[in-house]
């Protein structure tokens with residue numbers, strides 16, 4: 443549900459709770475919310491319709507009185523009948539289908555973040571995307587007008603994706619020291635899909651994946667849904683005692699190491715060349731393949747990062763992931779996997795079974811972007827200087843409003859500041875209180891369950907004014923709950 447879908451009419455003579463009741467009845471009547479459906483929480487509807495929670499309670503009470511829904515243990519409200527008075531058994535129990543899925547739902551915080559991002563007036567203080575004002579709309583329009591449509595753009599592409607795009611990607615990644623030929627590149631529908639393909643196409647159930655802690659990967663359930671385990675390895679351990687990887691590989695019979703070595707999400711950390719070498723060497727000698735997730739590489743602010751770990755790989759031990767999402771457009775949904783052909787062929791075959799390839803049209807647009815090097819470089823330069831300005835401003839704000847109760851490191855690239863509170867605080871309380879004031883944060887528990895209290899802030903998405911308002915308000919809330 444989005445805010446734009448429906449709103450009560452405040453000028454109407456019909457009381458708002460009745461309008462909400464009728465809206466829900468309509469959803470039940472047309473089968474969008476069949477019997478068994480859990481209604482949204484009162485808190486969520488109140489936020490969505492900008493009404494008091496008591497108004498939603500009244501609407502729900504009316505629906506209960508009419509026998510359409512019932513409250514269960516004061517926690518949730520379920521549809522138990524429909525307006526056509528069809529007996530319950532005539533409707534499939536979709537809720538039990540949903541619950542029976544082998545695919546795990548997102549973490550609750552992630553679900554709430556995904557919803558709140560589209561509530562309209564939300565100030566998104568944790569979002570890991572370029573601000574709408576930084577998306578290259580004008581330049582992409584130029585690209586579109588120079589694109590002469592051909593049958594390939596409107597048809598299916600070959601299994602590994604558009605050949606000209608794969609050629610362009612090989613040239614593009616050469617800047618990071620990666621030598622690859624188009625046959626070893628698979629175009630995917632965003633780097634996120636690479637995880638899905640690797641989980642389903644390369645690994646067995648009960649496989650174990652070593653993952654830096656904290657990590658973006660813990661915010662997803664892709665590997666867990668495929669009945670695999672993520673084993674967390676503190677980043678400080680990897681940096682200071684790389685032999686831990688050998689120990690953990692043996693202890694857990696680990697099958698892979700997943701790492702974000704450049705402008706890591708959420709910490710912003712970047713491994714030095716020496717550290718990269720150490721990791722690559724120990725993984726190679728212990729037959730522990732690596733997934734190197736390099737989606738943030740281009741977003742350096744102070745100085746270019748070391749070359750990719752993949753550039754040090756002579757034995758095909760590394761699967762290298764890239765994406766157009768963070769530098770150009772997440773909406774294109776284009777990423778890539780570079781690896782040994784046996785792997786790429788297998789994942790390409792699986793991808794054909796899943797979706798017949800990423801959008802041909804998006805692939806053509808990205809190919810034009812990559813081959814129009816001057817335009818691309820101009821864009822990247824612009825993004826870096828904007829990010830620098832935003833990063834510097836965020837540092838000033840944090841210094842001014844957060845320094846008494848939190849600490850952080852100055853990020854040298856990408857979007858994020860990993861902010862640590864000096865004392866442990868309730869992140870769910872902070873999240874709720876902030877959201878009440880339309881401010882959305884990413885609690886650190888999304889990326890690491892235990893340990894000190896952190897939040898991930900981002901300086902890439904909101905305008906400077908909104909960033910300032912967001913930080914000031916957050917500081918007040920934190921002081922109130924400490």
Ligand SMILES: Cc1ncc(COP(=O)(O)O)c(C=O)c1O
Nearest residue numbers: 570632633634658707765767777
């Ligand atoms: C480290 C990392 N990898 C992959 C992704 C997913 O990127 P894509 O939009 O290409 O699926 C993200 C998105 O936030 C990310 O932070």
